[in-house]
Amino acid sequence: QSALTQPPSASGSPGQSVTISCTGSSSDVGGYDYVSWYQQHPGKAPKLMIYDVSKRPSGVPDRFSGSKSGNTASLTVSGLQAEDEATYYCSSYASSNNWVFGGGTKLTVL
């Protein structure tokens, strides 16, 4: 049940695009199409942004998109806005009925 690997920080200017990576193994990210992404603002509960690798829940702007290649999943935020500044966590189902999260990436909008 090792945590997924995310970069600790990322940044971009308003209007730019930023991509956050999430690296796991064939036992989690690479083995299942059950990767999800969460946005967490300070002092708030996490919010689901992407599920099933690339699907967006109702109400999530289409500026947020997800993808996966091998053991690495990615979240791309296009057209960065000030309110996108938050910590983003990836998560994946893992073998033997486990769920694993990444360590989180703090996104700064410059």
Add this chain to the structure above:
Amino acid sequence: HVQLVETGGGVVQPGGSLRLSCAASGFTFRTSGMLWVRQAPGKGLEWVAFIRHDGREKFYVDSVRGRFTISRDNSNHTLYLQMNSLRAEDTALYYCAKDLPHYAMDVWGQGTTVIVSS
């Protein structure tokens, strides 16, 4: 209005016990898998436990297996987490969450804080 409200957190000595509750409303609780996720102070998210909609399957992270028990009361729309033999490393904000499903959590409570300290 879809909502999850956790209660039951507090300060407990190492080796002690606590029972967390999570009251659900605004969705069909009895058909939803439910999870507990925790976040230690200044740290990331950690999945703790999952229970199937009917309570027949339960899964735990290795670090709590044998000490924590997840359960649910579908008639009262409530999820529980019984925590025994608590350790300092269990100190965290505990969230309950609804399974989308597909192993994603689409509804989260506001969390309840557990502090294990002598």
